[in-house]
Amino acid sequence: MPPDPAVSATRTALRRVLSSPEAESYRSVPWVVACSGGADSLALAAAAAHEARHFGTEVRGLVVDHGLQVGSAAVAERAVEQLTAIGCSAQVLAVEVDGPGGPEAAARRARYAALRAERPAGSPVLLGHTLDDQAETVLLGLGRGSGARSIAGMPAVDPPWVRPLLGVRRETTEAACRALGLDPWSDPHNVDPKFTRVRLRTEVLPLLEEVLQGGVAESLARTARQLRDDADALDAAAAEVLRRARTPEGLDVLALRDFPAAVRRRALRDWLFAEGVGELSDAHLRAADALVANWRGQGGPALPGDFVLRRAHGRLRVETAGRKPPNG
Numbered sequence: 001m002p003p004d005p006a007v008s009a010t011r012t013a014l015r016r017v018l019s020s021p022e023a024e025s026y027r028s029v030p031w032v033v034a035c036s037g038g039a040d041s042l043a044l045a046a047a048a049a050h051e052a053r054h055f056g057t058e059v060r061g062l063v064v065d066h067g068l069q070v071g072s073a074a075v076a077e078r079a080v081e082q083l084t085a086i087g088c089s090a091q092v093l094a095v096e097v098d099g100p101g102g103p104e105a106a107a108r109r110a111r112y113a114a115l116r117a118e119r120p121a122g123s124p125v126l127l128g129h130t131l132d133d134q135a136e137t138v139l140l141g142l143g144r145g146s147g148a149r150s151i152a153g154m155p156a157v158d159p160p161w162v163r164p165l166l167g168v169r170r171e172t173t174e175a176a177c178r179a180l181g182l183d184p185w186s187d188p189h190n191v192d193p194k195f196t197r198v199r200l201r202t203e204v205l206p207l208l209e210e211v212l213q214g215g216v217a218e219s220l221a222r223t224a225r226q227l228r229d230d231a232d233a234l235d236a237a238a239a240e241v242l243r244r245a246r247t248p249e250g251l252d253v254l255a256l257r258d259f260p261a262a263v264r265r266r267a268l269r270d271w272l273f274a275e276g277v278g279e280l281s282d283a284h285l286r287a288a289d290a291l292v293a294n295w296r297g298q299g300g301p302a303l304p305g306d307f308v309l310r311r312a313h314g315r316l317r318v319e320t321a322g323r324k325p326p327n328g
C-alpha cells in the first residue's frame with residue numbers, strides 16, 4: 001500500500017533538504033532529531049527514521065526536559081517511548097533554565113545549548129519548524145520592523161541546525177502522526193493567548209487568510225525565501241566592500257561612498273560589530289552612513305556602549321565618547 005500522502009510529504013521534504021549541496025556532509029553521519037513530543041517533531045522523527053535506512057545511517061532522538069511545567073518529565077518519557085517505537089534511539093536531556101530574558105528565552109537558550117553539546121561531532125540536529133512557524137516568524141519580523149534578516153525567516157540549513165519541514169504545513173505533520181498511529185503531545189502553551197505567537201497564529205493569521213482569500217502562510221514563507229537570497233547577496237557584497245575599505249587608520253570613506261546604501265549600511269554594521277559596537281538600531285546605521293555619503297563636516301553619532309563614531313582625514317574610527325580629534 002502506498003504511504004499516506006501526509007507521511008509521504010514529510011519524507012519527501014526531509015529527503016530534499018538532506019540531498020541539497022549545503023547538507024552534503026550530513027548524509028552518512030547519525031542524524032539527531034530534537035523532539036518535543038509535539039506533532040511537528042514527532043512526524044519529523046518518523047520521516048527521519050524511514051529515510052535514514054535509505055541513507056545508510058541512524059537517528060537519535062533528543063528530548064529536552066526544561067522542568068518548567070508540572071508533568072514535564074512524563075511528557076519527555078512519553079516522547080522517548082514513541083521515538084523508540086518508530087526505530088530511533090532516544091534519551092531525555094534535563095536542563096537547568098535560568099538567566100536573563102524571561103523563562104521562554106532562558107528555556108530556548110538551555111535547549112539549544114544542550115542539543116548542541118549532546119549531538120555526536122559532525123551530526124546535524126533536525127528541528128521540526130514548519131511552514132506555519134516560518135510564516136509567523138516573517139509576520140512578526142515585519143510587524144516589529146526588525147530588518148531583512150528577520151523577515152527572511154529561518155534557514156533550512158544553518159549548521160548544525162537543519163529544518164526539513166519549512167515547506168510543510170502544520171496540519172500535514174498532524175495528519176502524518178495520525179496516519180502512523182503516533183500520539184503527539186499538545187503543549188498547553190500553544191493555545192495560551194498570553195503568548196504573542198499564539199495570538200498571531202489563532203487570531204491574526206486566520207483573519208489575514210480570510211481577508212486575502214487564502215494562501216497567506218505560503219506567501220509569507222515564499223517572501224522569506226526570496227528575501228533570504230537577496231539578503232545573502234547583499235551581505236556578500238558588503239563583506240567584499242568592507243574587506244577593501246579597512247585600513248590600519250580606520251575605515252576608508254572613499255572605498256565605501258559610491259556603493260548603494262544597502263551595501264554601505266551592511267558594511268558599516270559588520271565593521272562596527274567587529275569594533276565591539278552591538279545593539280545598533282536603524283537610526284544609528286543611517287547616522288553612521290551619513291558620515292560616508294552625506295558628509296558636511298557634521299559630528300558623528302553616539303553609539304551604544306558609550307562609543308562615538310568620528311570621521312577624520314577620510315577615515316571612520318570608533319572612539320570612546322569624550323575624545324575628540326580634529327575633523328578632516
Ligand SMILES: Nc1ncnc2c1ncn2[C@@H]1O[C@H](COP(=O)(O)OP(=O)(O)OP(=O)(O)O)[C@@H](O)[C@H]1O
Nearest residue numbers: 034035036040041062063064065108126127128129
Ligand atoms: N523540549 C524540546 N526537546 C527537544 N526539541 C525541542 C523541544 N522543544 C522544541 N524542540 C525543537 O524545536 C522545534 C521548534 O519548537 P518550538 O516552535 O516550540 O520552538 P520555539 O520556542 O518557537 O523556539 P525556536 O523557534 O527559536 O526554536 C521543534 O519542532 C523541535 O524540533
